[in-house]
Amino acid sequence: MEGWEYVVFSSYIFPIGMGLALLIQKRLPFIGKILWVYMLFRLCVEIVSFILARNGINNLWLYRVYLYAELVFPSIFFFNQFSRKGNRLLLLIAFVLAITLTTLTNLFDNWLAHASVQTGIAFVYVAFIIISYFVEMFRMEKVFNPFKDVYFILGAVIFLGHSGSLIYDVLYNYLISGYFGSGILSILNKVNLSLIIFYNVLYSYALWISRHHPT
Amino acid sequence: MDQQAPSNLGLLLIIGTLAMFIMSLSIIMFAVLYQQKMRRKRQEMIQLELNYKNELVHAVLDAKELEQRRIAIELHDDIGSSLTALKLSFASLPINDDERRLLNEGVQITIGKVRSLSNRLLPSILEELGLIPAVKSLVNTLSQQVQSVKFSVIAANDPKHESQTREVSLGIYRIIQELINNILKYAEATEINLVLEQNEEGVVIVLTDNGKGFIPTKEDKLKSQSLGLKNIESRSQQIQAEIDYELLNPGTKVTLTWQAIETKLESA
Numbered sequence: 001m002e003g004w005e006y007v008v009f010s011s012y013i014f015p016i017g018m019g020l021a022l023l024i025q026k027r028l029p030f031i032g033k034i035l036w037v038y039m040l041f042r043l044c045v046e047i048v049s050f051i052l053a054r055n056g057i058n059n060l061w062l063y064r065v066y067l068y069a070e071l072v073f074p075s076i077f078f079f080n081q082f083s084r085k086g087n088r089l090l091l092l093i094a095f096v097l098a099i100t101l102t103t104l105t106n107l108f109d110n111w112l113a114h115a116s117v118q119t120g121i122a123f124v125y126v127a128f129i130i131i132s133y134f135v136e137m138f139r140m141e142k143v144f145n146p147f148k149d150v151y152f153i154l155g156a157v158i159f160l161g162h163s164g165s166l167i168y169d170v171l172y173n174y175l176i177s178g179y180f181g182s183g184i185l186s187i188l189n190k191v192n193l194s195l196i197i198f199y200n201v202l203y204s205y206a207l208w209i210s211r212h213h214p215t
Numbered sequence: 216m217d218q219q220a221p222s223n224l225g226l227l228l229i230i231g232t233l234a235m236f237i238m239s240l241s242i243i244m245f246a247v248l249y250q251q252k253m254r255r256k257r258q259e260m261i262q263l264e265l266n267y268k269n270e271l272v273h274a275v276l277d278a279k280e281l282e283q284r285r286i287a288i289e290l291h292d293d294i295g296s297s298l299t300a301l302k303l304s305f306a307s308l309p310i311n312d313d314e315r316r317l318l319n320e321g322v323q324i325t326i327g328k329v330r331s332l333s334n335r336l337l338p339s340i341l342e343e344l345g346l347i348p349a350v351k352s353l354v355n356t357l358s359q360q361v362q363s364v365k366f367s368v369i370a371a372n373d374p375k376h377e378s379q380t381r382e383v384s385l386g387i388y389r390i391i392q393e394l395i396n397n398i399l400k401y402a403e404a405t406e407i408n409l410v411l412e413q414n415e416e417g418v419v420i421v422l423t424d425n426g427k428g429f430i431p432t433k434e435d436k437l438k439s440q441s442l443g444l445k446n447i448e449s450r451s452q453q454i455q456a457e458i459d460y461e462l463l464n465p466g467t468k469v470t471l472t473w474q475a476i477e478t479k480l481e482s483a
Contacts, residue, residue, distance in 0.1 A: 137246065141253065143253045144254075152246070152250075159239050159242070159243065160236065160240065160243070162239075163239035164232065164236045166232075167231045168232060181224070183225075184228060188228070
């Protein structure tokens with residue numbers, strides 16, 4: 001599995017390298033900077049998690065910390081995309097609720113066990129934001145090329161990312177115990193890692209289209 | 216049975232994961248398709264608006280042409296005749312020959328100016344002899360009026376195609392008038408060369424000058440201040456002619472091409 005993990009680490013070179021180059025050229029807007037920090041954070045978590053696992057230390061607690069970032073970053077990305085005050089307030093309430101629920105469940109959970117419930121909470125919250133963003137797009141009758149809109153690409157990738165790994169994350173404990181069969185965990189792991197590479201390519205594309213054009 | 220269960224569950228898990236992925240993808244695809252539909256609609260709206268604007272411009276140009284025609288006829292028939300009558304009436308005035316000559320000269324100059332104005336508004340020569348003689352006459356008049364610029368015309372006047380209607384000839388004439396006007400106004404040129412070619416296939420006009428080069432951008436053509444450029448653009452659209460600008464060193468080369476309908480179909 002290590003080979004795959006190295007490939008996944010390498011795939012972070014695209015968004016982080018491109019983001020860094022654009023940052024140096026001062027061509028990254030706010031959304032691009034946040035996305036770049038998000039990618040950097042994800043890579044750090046992947047590396048720490050890998051090192052911990054390699055040294056036989058439980059790394060599942062790290063995923064619990066990471067899930068907070070999964071609540072914070074999409075909120076920063078999409079908060080300004082809602083024009084109505086009511087919608088923003090709703091988003092804020094949903095955010096506070098998601099953070100509270102995650103913290104409460106974390107308090108009663110074993111920190112060294114997989115964060116299944118918290119993954120579900122994060123998915124519901126992310127799905128709520130992204131679907132609300134789409135609804136806002138329909139309501140405002142915004143017309144743009146979806147393949148050249150950084151928010152749309154970002155929303156699509158985050159939504160796909162959470163949906164694709166939801167069942168895997170929620171049922172992780174059962175997968176580990178071999179309840180679903182011995183080979184299934186390995187298959188899903190590979191699929192998940194492949195999808196991360198795919199998402200990283202899409203994140204790189206999002207960074208690329210977010211750039212300022214030189215004047 | 217117990218051993219079968221985990222593999223079935225595993226399959227179910229994969230199907231569930233796939234279903235989740237496909238469901239999210241469907242939502243995203245729906246949004247993409249919706250956006251594309253909206254973009255198509257917006258494009259259609261823009262096209263409709265553009266067509267409406269074009270029709271409006273054409274209507275304005277037609278009205279302007281009609282009004283110019285009316286004024287030209289008034290000038291020629293009414294004021295021109297009155298001035299001629301006035302000139303004739305000088306013969307019966309109790310004045311000496313020098314004074315009569317002075318008055319006659321004054322009225323003759325005025326008649327000439329009225330004729331020139333009337334001709335500019337409605338080039339009767341265009342109707343009588345056709346496009347090439349009309350353009351030659353225009354250049355001839357201009358070369359007399361603007362002595363600082365050297366004009367030259369090379370023309371090939373073969374029989375025109377039947378689709379080259381009066382409107383097409385008038386449109387080309389007005390475009391040439393506007394282009395020369397622009398050169399005289401802004402280019403600071405000392406030489407203007409015109410090559411005209413009319414035949415069964417269409418009309419090609421090449422206008423070059425040795426002034427400050429200028430190629431109008433799309434924005435220039437749309438600017439409300441650039442009325443001349445706008446007129447050129449609208450008229451060329453109206454008669455479906457193509458105008459190509461090329462920067463020379465020094466000066467500008469403008470090529471106007473109007474293809475007869477059959478030639479257009481052949482090239483298509």
